[in-house]
Amino acid sequence: MSDATTNAGTAIPATLPLRNDLIGEEPYGAPQLDVPVCLNVNENPYAPDPAVVETIAERVRRIAPTLNRYPDREHIELRRAFAAYLRRESGAGLGVEQVWGANGSNEIMLQIFQAFGGPGRIALGCDPTYSMYPEYARDTFTTWQVAHRNEDFTLNVERTLAAIEDVRPAIVLLTSPNNPTGTPLPMEDLERILAACETASVRGAGEGVHPVVVVDEAYIEFRNPGTPSAVTLIDAHPNLAVSRTMSKAFAFAGARVGYVAASRGIIDCLRIVRMPYHLSAVTQAAALAAFEHTDEQLGRVAHLRETRERTAAWLRTRTYRGRALEVADSASNFLMFGGHFEDRDRIFAAMLERGVLIRAVGPDGWLRVCMGTDEEMARFREALDEVLREAETGR
Numbered sequence: 350m351s352d353a354t355t356n357a358g359t360a361i362p363a364t365l366p367l368r369n370d371l372i373g374e375e376p377y378g379a380p381q382l383d384v385p386v387c388l389n390v391n392e393n394p395y396a397p398d399p400a401v402v403e404t405i406a407e408r409v410r411r412i413a414p415t416l417n418r419y420p421d422r423e424h425i426e427l428r429r430a431f432a433a434y435l436r437r438e439s440g441a442g443l444g445v446e447q448v449w450g451a452n453g454s455n456e457i458m459l460q461i462f463q464a465f466g467g468p469g470r471i472a473l474g475c476d477p478t479y480s481m482y483p484e485y486a487r488d489t490f491t492t493w494q495v496a497h498r499n500e501d502f503t504l505n506v507e508r509t510l511a512a513i514e515d516v517r518p519a520i521v522l523l524t525s526p527n528n529p530t531g532t533p534l535p536m537e538d539l540e541r542i543l544a545a546c547e548t549a550s551v552r553g554a555g556e557g558v559h560p561v562v563v564v565d566e567a568y569i570e571f572r573n574p575g576t577p578s579a580v581t582l583i584d585a586h587p588n589l590a591v592s593r594t595m596s597k598a599f600a601f602a603g604a605r606v607g608y609v610a611a612s613r614g615i616i617d618c619l620r621i622v623r624m625p626y627h628l629s630a631v632t633q634a635a636a637l638a639a640f641e642h643t644d645e646q647l648g649r650v651a652h653l654r655e656t657r658e659r660t661a662a663w664l665r666t667r668t669y670r671g672r673a674l675e676v677a678d679s680a681s682n683f684l685m686f687g688g689h690f691e692d693r694d695r696i697f698a699a700m701l702e703r704g705v706l707i708r709a710v711g712p713d714g715w716l717r718v719c720m721g722t723d724e725e726m727a728r729f730r731e732a733l734d735e736v737l738r739e740a741e742t743g744r
C-alpha cells in the first residue's frame with residue numbers, strides 16, 4: 350500500500366533518543382494539497398449551511414467566558430446528544446454511560462488499543478483495511494495481525510474465526526463499511542464472530558477473559574437504507590464496541606469529534622486511559638451545535654449515495670488498456686476502482702496534473718475516489734477520461 354506523494358519529510362537528528370521501533374518511520378497522513386478538486390480523504394464535500402455556522406458561533410460565544418476553567422471531562426451533555434443521535438439514526442436505545450466521545454474516532458481507537466492492547470497482546474484486523482490500524486498497534490506496543498479478506502473484499506468469516514482461535518487476539522477490529530474497499534459487513538457475519546469471541550481466549554490475559562470486538566462504523570450513514578447498524582447489538586454483547594465519527598456523513602471533519610457506543614464496562618475501561626479533559630469545551634460546544642442541526646448536516650447523504658451509484662455505473666463503462674474498469678461494491682461515500690492499473694501512481698499523478706486529487710491506497714492496481722459535489726464529479730470524470738485515453742494510446 351502506498352501513497353504516490355509523501356508528506357513533508359522529517360528532520361530527526363540521530364542524537365535524539367527516538368524509540369528504536371520508530372526510527373525511519375514517517376508521519377502518516379494523506380497528502381494535503383491545494384488543488385481545485387480534493388477527493389482523497391472521504392470527507393463530506395458540502396459545507397455547513399449558514400444556520401449551522403450561526404449556532405456554532407453562538408454556542409462557542411456562550412462558553413468563551415468560562416474558558417479559564419477546564420471543560421466537563423465526562424462531556425455528559427454531548428454524550429446525551431450521541432445517545433439521542435444513535436436512537437434516531439439506528440434505533441438503538443443507549444444510556445449516557447454507554448457512549449463516549451473523543452477527538453475523532455482516531456482517538457477513540459487509540460484509547461481502545463491503550464486499554465485492551467499493549468505488550469504481549471494482539472489485535473486482529475481483516476485486510477485490505479484502514480491503514481491507521483497498524484499505527485494504533487505500533488503506538489501501543491500491540492502486535493498487529495491480519496486475516497485476509499476474500500477476492501471480492503468481503504470478510505472471509507471462516508478465516509477470521511480460525512485466526513481468532515489461533516492468535517487469540519485481545520481486539521478484533523472489523524470495519525463496516527470497510528475502507529478503502531467500501532465493503533459492508535453483513536450482520537450474520539458479525540454475529541458469528543461475536544458468538545465465537547464470547548468463548549475465545551486472549552493471549553496475555555487471564556482465564557475467562559474474551560476478546561473485545563470493535564466495529565468501526567465511520568461511514569455507516571452511507572449504507573443502503575434499511576440495513577441495521579452494529580449499535581443495535583450492544584445490549585446483547587458486553588464485549589462489543591462500535592466506533593462512529595462526525596467526520597464523514599455528518600460533515601464535521603474539521604471539528605474532530607468521534608464517539609463509541611459500548612457496554613458500560615468498556616466505556617469505563619476507556620475512561621481509565623483517556624487524557625484528563627481530552628475533549629475541549631470549544632469542541633463540545635461545536636458538536637452540540639451541529640447536533641441541533643442534524644437534519645441539515647445529513648441533508649446531502651442521500652444525494653452522495655446516489656452519486657456513488659451513478660459514479661460506479663459510469664466507471665464500469667470505462668476501459669483501461671482494453672479491459673473494463675473494476676469497481677468494488679461500496680456502501681460508503683467512496684469507490685475503489687481499477688483493479689488492473691499497471692502503474693496506479695502514474696494514473697494518480699496524471700489526475701493530479703489535471704487538478705483532481707484522489708488516493709493511491711489499497712491493493713496494488715486500484716485507486717480510491719471519494720464522492721464530491723456534482724461539479725467536482727464532472728471534473729473527475731473528464732480528467733479520468735483523458736488519462737485513460739492517454740493510457741490507451743501508450744503515452
Ligand SMILES: Cc1ncc(COP(=O)(O)O)c(C=O)c1O
Nearest residue numbers: 453454455479528567594596607
Ligand atoms: C475506517 C475509518 N475509521 C476511522 C477514521 C478516522 O476518522 P476521524 O478520526 O476523523 O473520526 C477514518 C478516516 O478516514 C476511517 O476511514
